Amino acid sequence: MSNRFTLYGNFRSGPTYRVGLMLSLCGEPFSYVHIDFAKGEHKHPDYLAKNRYGQVPCLYDGKHHFNQSASILQYLADATGKFGGKTPEERAYIREWMYWDFDRLTPGIFRTRVYARGIRKADAAVVDSYRADGEAGLAVLEGWLGKHAWLVGDGPTIADMHVYAAVHFAPDGGFDLSKYPGISAWAKRVEALPGYASCEAVLPKESRP
Template sequence: MSSRLTIYGSFTSSSSYKPMLYLSLSRLPFSFRTVNLKKGVQNEPEHIARNRYGKVPVLQHEGLTIVNSNIILDYLARTTGHFEGANEQERWTAREWCAWEADAISNVAKVRHYSRFREVHPEVMAYFRPEAEAALTFIDKWLKGRQWLVGEQCTIADIACWGRMVFMAEGGLDINRWPNLLAWSERLKAMPGFALPYDLIPKKDQEFDPV
């Protein structure tokens, strides 16, 4: 039973990015194990044994195996105490945002996926793009006059939402259209330990041991 946090993920996966960004911002040591989605490693028996859904990321820690990026964020916040929220209400509100993100901001990921990795009928994109734009507009309006999504500090709500929308430009969604969203993203980028996905997620197994 290992006490070291181990993330199984993929270089191009926004879902993998979210817990890795959490750990990087928290300056916590962890191990990364790559799951090559292009080669179908996610469907091989060894990975299915870790994640019955054949997805990434997977977190293994102290004998536990946890899947789904936002559930992993919840676990990490409870276990390490970082980005939890200042009180009970903020902690629950942050988790509400995580649930909303999985429903709404996931449309941003779909637009990016259909733009870069998989060509779909224009009518499919015509459905998902307005949904993605509506989600981004909702957050932009919420952030007017606010620094963070919940309370006065960054929480797992911010990490969950940013972690999915970080690839928005690859779907042709220009963050400059949403000025409050843009300012919020700059605050995130200014935090010690912040890194963009292609700078943070390696293409092969790696140990992360922040000084």
């Protein structure tokens, strides 16, 4: 029997990991299509028909293609009945964290990582500015996680998965997470969840039927 979901992504992509982590925590085996950036596969008309933004990730449920990692997480929470929040208020707080993450945390961490790994080049002032944004975002997150076990409510939600996928790559960008004890303890709680897997374990380097 074929899998219910197919994920289009790239193993170096934090937003792809976000979706792969959710599928793994939901216990949903998925088919995988590797999108090779070096070959420009993300800008090929066949792929643009699935993802108008020319980006990964993209999730296919056998009928529709869904894009933008935060939106895909919300779709998967609805489709599986897992990690979506119990009340309208919880769901609003979940969206709040995800929107904040993509505005204030993810850019600082992911762009700093891209410069640290030499994938892109920029002037030192630009690199420093993104690093400062990343540290500022981590400080806000620490302010919450120093006092709360989870981002929303009393258990893990897609807000935790969204933000965790950014934090997961922070050491790779040269951020020292030992400065943030609340974040470090929360990351361990996420990593102890049944079905948790690192980015390397979740995302194959090649397509998988």
